[in-house]
Amino acid sequence: MADYSKDEIKRIEDKWRKEWKTRGVYKVENHSDKPKYYVLDMFPYPSGAGLHVGHPLGYIASDIVSRYKRLKGFHVLHPMGFDAFGLPAEQYAIQTGQHPAVTTEKNIATYIEQLNKIGFSFDWDRKVETSDPSYYKWTQWIFMQLFNSWYTKKPVGKTEPIITLIAELEKNGNKNIDAVCDDDTPTITAADWKSFNEKAKEEFLQKYRIAYRSDTMVNWCPALGTVLSNDEVKDGVSERGGYPVERKKMWQWSMRITAYAERLLKGLDTIDWPEPVKEMQRNWIGKSVGCELDFKVEKQEGTIRVFTTRIDTIYGVTFMVLAPEHELVSKITTAEQKAEVESYVTIAKNRSERERMSEVKRISGAFTGAYVTNPFNGAKIPVWIADYVLAGYGTGAVMAVPSSDTRDYAFAKHFSLPIIDVLEGPTSDITKDNFDPKSGKMINSDSLNGLDWKEAIEVALQKVESLGIGIRKVNFRMRDAIFGRQRYWGEPFPVYYENGIPKLVDIKDLPVTLPEVDAYKPTESGEPPLARAKGWDYKGNQFEQTTMPGWAGSSWYWFRYMDPENEKEFASKEAVNYWKDVDLYIGGSEHATGHLLYSRFWCKALKDLGYVNSEEPFKKLINQGHIQGVSKFIYRLRTNSKLKKDVFISFNIAKRLSKGELSLYDKKVIKEQYPDLELDGKLITNQNVLDDSSFDGTLITYSQFNVDIDLYDETQGLNFELLKKRKPDFANSIFITDEDGKYICGSEVEKMSKSKYNVVNPDEIVDNYGADTLRVYEMFLGPLEMSKPWNTSGIDGVFKFLRRFWNLFHDQQGNVAVTDAEPSREELKVLHKTLKKIEYDIEHFSFNTSVSEFMICCNELSSMKCNKRAVLEPLTIALSSFAPHITEELWQLLGHKDSILNSTYPKWSEEYLTESSFEYPISINGKVRAKMNFALDMPKEDVEKLVLASEVVQKWSEGKPPKKVIVVQGRIVNVVL
RNA sequence: GCCCGGGUGGUGGAAUUGGUAGACACGCAGGACUUAAAAUCCUGUGAUCGCAAGGUUGUACGGGUUCAAGUCCCGUCCUGGGUACCA
Secondary structure, eight states, rough: OOOOHHHHHHHHHHHHHHHHHTTTTTTTSSOOOSSSEEEEEOOOOOOTOOOOHHHHHHHHHHHHHHHHHHHHEEEEEEOOOOOOOHHHHHHHHHHOOOHHHHHHHHHHHHHHHHHHHTOOOOOOGOOOOOTSHHHHHHHHHHHHHHEEEEEEEESOOOEEEEHHHOOOOHTTTTTTTTTTOOTTTOOOHHHHHHSSSSHHHHHHHHTSEEEEEEEEEEHHHTTTTTEEEEEGETTTEETTTTTOOOOEEEEEEEGGGGGHHHHHHHHOOOOOOOOHHHHHHHHHHOEEEEEEEEEEEEEEEEEEEEESOOOGGGGOOEEEEOOOOOTHHHHHHHHHGHHHHHHEEEEEEHHHHHHHHHTEEEEOOOOEEEEEOOOOOOOOOEEEOTTOOTTTTTTTTTEEEETOOOOHHHHHTTTTTTOOOBBSSSSSSGTTTTTOSSSBBSOOOOTTTTTTTHHHHHHHHHHHHTTTTTTEEESSSOOOOOOOOSSSSSSSSEEEETTTEEEEEOGGGOOOOOOSOOSSSSSSTOOGGGGGOOOOETTEEEEEOSSTTHHHTSHHHHHHTTTTSSSSSSSSSHHHHHOOOSSEEEEGGGGTHHHHHHHHHHHHHHHHHTTTSSSSSSSBEEEEEEEEEEEEEEEEESSSSSSSOOOEEEEHHHHHHHTTOOOOOOOHHHHHHOOOOTSSSSOTTTTTTTTTOOOOOOEEEEEEEEEEEGEEETTEEHHHHHHHOOOOTTTTTTTETTTTTTOOOEEEEEOGGGTTTTTSSSSHHHHHHHHHHHHHHHHHHHHHHOOOEOOOHHHHHHHHHHHHHHTTTTTTTBBOOOOOOOOOOHHHHHHHHHHHHHHHHHHTTHHHHHHHHHHHHHHHHHHTTOOHHHHHHHHHHHHHOOOOOOHHHHHHHHTEEEEEEESSOOOOOOGGTOOOEEEEEEEETEEEOOOOOEEETOHHHHHHHHHHHHHHHHHHTTOOSSSSSEEETTTEEEEEE
């Protein structure tokens, strides 16, 4: 009756979606006598573009594992929710005036509908949304716990309630306190503490709180009156509008994640994560052991403190380098160097950290005119500033040893500074990347001479300590995490200000909900959007006006799934004790150092405070690769002055422009848009524009921007008229086409993402082939962990496989035709071989190979014309994790009333797999080196050949080696005598 | 720049982790069925020489270790992700 046709697929999938919902098969309780298994996906940000084909990749994998584990007898929690705060909704709100909550709700509805179409086994009763006040109430609550906490190092590192700190300050001051706190924390007595007024007390406590306020660097765009992410800054100007951006200090909330650095590092050894992710976290935390020491400034008061891991090389110091932002720069600079230093500082200030680091090959710096004294030998050392030294790391100052550091070496060469060898061996390799200053004995180093570098470090350290000029210090590259954003669409802080003192709102006033505002952009004076809220105050006091960052809500959400409705706690003790931690977490590797680190941090803090009982939140992690999309780019011309209209040039012109080979046509059309430009003059590229002092506005370059891929057609070029209609930003822009009138876009393969306008929607595939085909196809595409561009060319093969599987159960007329006959040994061998491989593959997250195994099995059974229940039933159960709809239907056709979800995963047996064979051991020099397997039905001459070969080997052991004996998988395949 | 991945036929990818490279699938070519098309089934398919048997070559590039290298080591190139306010 029924063929596996488009209509039939639709009927089957709709039917079972409804059935599963009414039967409530995915509902999960917080108790069971089965072992628990918690499978978590990284929840999506609900973007306006809807779910794209990259999202389901990980979700399908986790759904397969969930269903598999359930069939294997586990009590499985597999929830889904939405990371709903974020920039895109806010930007859309700024443009349209639409409240981000409205957009977000709409997007979430779309996502849920799309997700449901794919047949996931989520328990939707446990859905969480980070932007829902009933959720962010608890995000705010956790913030309050962290505000009310400090981190003591004694007796063991632990988060403690702040009241214990206050009690100790009252009693003894902070002389006995060993805590993680601000570097500039002074030592005070109990009397000092008591003499502080309320404000001074709070300022002092801020140096200890886990959540605290600090002065941090941000990208400030005066024209837009807002803070920009590094992402939003392109080539030194804002991505939107092309306005200049500068670095600026701003008071912001921060999280003292550095307190947990050591634990975050050690914890990595206890969890089953991909080694590269662990490695990235280790590098991010960046522990380095060394010391800080002071250099006295000559002819002036004061010292400069540097951090070094190589104190042994102290005699090789020939200059010192400060970060341009270092606070002493203006103080120590001599009059004659002032102009040079100031101009250098200005340039450096306006370059982002990433830019500065990515251009280390371009050496730059300025001499301050000041000198310091080497405390070991009294040598006079010039002090320079250079942007390869970062203000945020260590002390913002380094002692430069050009003979043992590549960057110092390059700097010394460039500015002709002296170089003193302090380690034996050639330094000619120093410019090479593999240069290793960790060998040889010390030379030219006075008392350190002849020591190994490791011994020298210890000797030098003791000297530093005995002279009282410095201390041993463990430094972490990781900085405290900034926890505030100058945006509207985020969690408001449960904080208000009374006489300038930050205070927490009363716990019963949670949640502090987002107020209504007349617009979602910053105020005219550059204050955050929340400053626009009228009548929004706490008992007459001003609320904190920044909001929490995107990672706030995602740093604890896995706990909320355990008990999502709870109004009294973020999750009940029983729920937390039952589910404990996540057994399997699947998500993209792009979160390696962001979300995954913050989540571990909050988990540890919550554990210390006694709210949860797991030190690590995610026991096992799998990184799914990205499904990539092909992005299209447009190219905006750029000069150093702001133009009235944006001008975009076609890819071909951009290519010629960057090579400085503009054609007559190019010059003519660009000149029409820029009448003042002298285009026959020197053309320069993005690379050297900042360097060139002759840059006077006549020189132009360009920046590239993503554009919606659906606006581009390979033959027609870009439909920029539609683009202008769709995006008001582009309404007045000019598009310069090639001579044939087409605007050609450049393209690149990159991560599929709304912000890159390159998303492909899965709905079309579900409509044409069904959800099961989409699921199996996404798994068949390749290994889960690997990134791959999206293409649908192979999808027919997967569809055909499902149809062939369906046909195994049906006769030519489409009637169900399954017999209860005994299967043959041959059929059982196919079945058990497949079951064994599939199980191995699923346990190893190798879903692409399991799909292949299913296909092979299906082909073999087809050619055997096997329609026996004893074979087909177990296979149906095994396949149900991958393709739930079709298997559920077949399960019913086989006469089962209950859902296939409640059946048991089939066991395979070795009995049907073993070959009849015997083993023949081959020993060489008395050791068994290989075993030969002879199938009983092996041709006689083959056996003879192999036995002969083995005899050769026997002889070899007696001292007559053959030229060559090649053993493959325990078999001798070739012998050369 | 720095940190972490990846590079195998026309295409997506297999390869028991050092043991006969290219499983499975797409595509393509040829054939069967059909009045015809679709669907389905069968055969072939890395390159190269050959009618064939078979030979040679072949896992980005250049070296190395090994009886044996897609796999391990060194170097180079290309490419993806992250780089602290995209999430």
